[in-house]
Amino acid sequence: MLKRYRLKEIVLIVAGLSVPNMHYFSNIKHFKCVKVPAKTIILAKSGRSGTEKKIYQCETEVCIANDNVAIIPNESIILSDYLLHYLNWYQLGNDWQHLSHLTVDVPGIEMQTKIVQLLNAMQLLIKNRDSLITLVEDLPQHFNDISMQAESHTRHLNLGFDQVQNCYISLLHKIFKGDLFKEIQQPDNFIEQLCKKNMSQC
Secondary structure: OOOOEEEHEEEEEEEEOOOOOOOHOOHHOOOEEEOOOOOOOEEEEEOOOEEEEEEEEEOOOOOEEOOEEEEEEEOOOHHHHHHHHHHHHHHOOOOOOHHHHEEEEEEEEEHHHHHHHHHHHHHHHHOOOHHHHHOOOOOOOOOOOOOOHHHHHHHHHHHHHEEEEEEHHHHHHHHHOHHHHHHOOOOOHHHHHHHHHHHHOO
């Protein structure tokens, strides 16, 4: 069900202006940057001192310059979204030197797709938490006599979002530690089993 890889076996890692032998990089002499394809994961320095690191996934083809690292996944083995969740969970910190030697246990593409759909949905809820709660809090100004209900709904929403956040963190840990795959009995109804197990624990 799972296959273990070193990261360098399933991705192409491009640091700064190094030029791998690929068609994406054929015009490098004319630019001070390197073009990378859509779905590439970018590790970039941020902040004034450049000591903070951020992880991005580019939607379209982009150019990267010095001090950035691009990770181009072989999507026949590992989905870009799956790898992005893995790197966020792993918390690379400031040391990118050991990146190529990281090991990752990779399920089949179908299982990765299901995992990614669930994690992306949870992440989207967490990301939109403030705007959704603000909408409920603003209801009383549009309708009479619902301020108490709105307050109650806001409290429940906050509790629900806290639960989603806790479940998301718990799921990342279980998935990338390999514990989840030991728990899942039948891959066919994987999402149902996953939700049932984790909602009862969060």
